[in-house]
Amino acid sequence: MALKGTIEVNEMHCKGCALCVDACPQNVIALDMEHLTPKGYHPAMLISEGCTGCVICAVVCPDAAITVYREAKKPRVKAA
Numbered sequence: 001m002a003l004k005g006t007i008e009v010n011e012m013h014c015k016g017c018a019l020c021v022d023a024c025p026q027n028v029i030a031l032d033m034e035h036l037t038p039k040g041y042h043p044a045m046l047i048s049e050g051c052t053g054c055v056i057c058a059v060v061c062p063d064a065a066i067t068v069y070r071e072a073k074k075p076r077v078k079a080a
């Protein structure tokens with residue numbers, strides 16, 4: 001089963017360079033063209049499900065604007 005993840009973009013740091021958009025292997029990041037950050041950039045955003053939490057976007061971001069969260073594994077339940 002594929003890992004699930006999600007990202008949070010810090011709008012105070014994102015400058016809309018789109019490096020994360022190009023780097024995401026799942027193609028689930030885009031720039032939000034309808035929104036501007038306080039600094040006047042179109043920020044990166046998650047656009048659909050499918051994030052695996054691979055962290056590539058956070059690694060390539062030159063401004064450390066992305067935090068990646070991974071879904072915690074559910075504890076296994078023993079069959080009786």
Ligand code: SF4
Pocket residue numbers: 005006007023024025026027028029050051052053054055056057058068
């Ligand atoms: S963690 Fe990986 S899959 Fe998720 S948005 Fe970032 S690059 Fe894409």
Ligand code: SF4
Pocket residue numbers: 009013014015016017018019020021043044060061062063064065066
């Ligand atoms: S790589 Fe970083 S600064 Fe560039 S668009 Fe993505 S989150 Fe914003």
